Amino acid sequence: MENVKLTEYSHGAGCGCKISPDILESILTTTHKSITYPELLVGNSSNDDAAAYDLGNGTSVLSTTDFFMPIVDDPLTFGKIAATNALSDIYAMGGKPLMAISILGWPINVLSADIARQVIDGGRAVCDAAGIPLAGGHSIDSSEPIFGLAVTGIVNNKQLKKNNTAIAGCQIFLTKPLGIGILTTAQKRKKIEPEHIAIAIEAMCTLNKIGAELSALEGVVALTDVTGFGLLGHLGEICKGSGISAVIQYDRVPLLPNTKKYLEMDCVPGGTINNFNSYGHTIEEMTEEQKSILCDPQTSGGLIAIVKNERVSEFLEITTRAGLSLKSIGQTCEPSEKLIKVI
16 A cells, blocks of 8 residues: 655644635625525525525435545545545534535546545545445546535524524533644654644544534534634634624633644644734734634534533533533623624
């Protein structure tokens, strides 16, 4: 079997490859007169995780896609991470995935077909774990390796979770620790110890299935996942869309082990700077450490859940039963001059 280091064949890594929020906004701005589709419950207007189309029988079909360049060197692991990340969008809407098709871009004259097969096998393994088929896909010959999924899911309309329905006076929870961007940057620069990147890989390969369970809770008023825009970017989307603000208690934000160690070694991904330059004006003044961690682009990150105070115990009962040990990392509040304050 070939010994290949996939990260050496791409200019970016994982969700850190995402186009920065401000540039993306300019790309999506259009003068085209759109047709209104009443059945489209969630489209691209709210920057949500997946589209939701009402089937007229009390349920909606969910549709999403996500793909990126290698974030780890091992092909099988890359496939697993990319698939886990793509499926997260369905869970973040409170839905259940039904099937997926693959998206593959491959520099076939540089990397063998066998390596591509290993990547797709990683995607198959994750789809099997989610209980869905990897039912097909599309491939192109590209200059850099790219892999991801287009995923179809389903959700009960009453349990559909959005990112623009939060209210003031709620607790904020995060289901996975931060630090993915910092640790994977340390790996790319050959500074990380194997056992440290292994913990990050385990987190990236953990499905956000808990989102489908949380959809049944009326007390969960908004849900989204944390990916390339970092915690503050995705929380900022919740606040902007919902017309509220938020306060984050920095010392309560969970971090992957050794995140600060590699931060001190200046392992900050370029995506962090792009993120802050895009939305830093909406955040109250932070320290450099807070900026580097809270704007760190996550790949296959956790879910942000906004939970009513009176329903927190019910929320924690479900998450604890799922093996998660969570605590509130902040609160939502009435709108103020800035979207988010870090204390």
